Amino acid sequence: MRRPFKAHHDGVAVRLSDVEREFLLGLPILLTSVDAEPDDPAYVRLHVAAYPDDPAAQEEMTEYSGSQLAEARTSDRERFTATLEAGQSVLSPDEAESWLTVLGDARLALAARLGIEEPGWEVVDEEDPERITLGFLSYLQDQLVTVLMRRL
Numbered sequence: 001m002r003r004p005f006k007a008h009h010d011g012v013a014v015r016l017s018d019v020e021r022e023f024l025l026g027l028p029i030l031l032t033s034v035d036a037e038p039d040d041p042a043y044v045r046l047h048v049a050a051y052p053d054d055p056a057a058q059e060e061m062t063e064y065s066g067s068q069l070a071e072a073r074t075s076d077r078e079r080f081t082a083t084l085e086a087g088q089s090v091l092s093p094d095e096a097e098s099w100l101t102v103l104g105d106a107r108l109a110l111a112a113r114l115g116i117e118e119p120g121w122e123v124v125d126e127e128d129p130e131r132i133t134l135g136f137l138s139y140l141q142d143q144l145v146t147v148l149m150r151r152l
Contacts (some may be wrong), residue, residue: 042092042109
């Protein structure tokens with residue numbers, strides 16, 4: 001089986017098909033839609049309150065760090081998209097981190113929409129495209145983490 005990522009002296013080599021790359025281009029679009037819907041379970045999962053029992057502290061935290069988090073997510077999504085659109089075959093370490101962030105956020109969003117809150121979902125029904133998608137994203141994230149850990 002072909003591994004989607006491989007260690008490279010400049011970072012991480014990406015070995016994805018055109019179909020896989022095209023599919024992944026939809027992730028930033030999905031995540032942008034999540035950010036616009038506060039009632040979406042995916043929004044709730046990606047915007048976890050640091051102080052759920054202290055509304056004043058939470059408001060202060062959001063005021064001081066909310067825009068920084070949003071800017072970081074936007075930057076990661078833009079970098080992710082740019083590398084995919086350019087068909088890059090090697091990611092720099094910073095680009096690989098952006099990929100991890102986008103893959104992780106997409107997994108969390110999809111799991112939240114599916115109502116998955118506990119381990120054990122990994123048994124994938126071949127008739128359920130959303131769980132197949134979640135499994136694919138999990139696989140990619142795991143493979144990328146494995147390659148990055150070898151670089152340490």
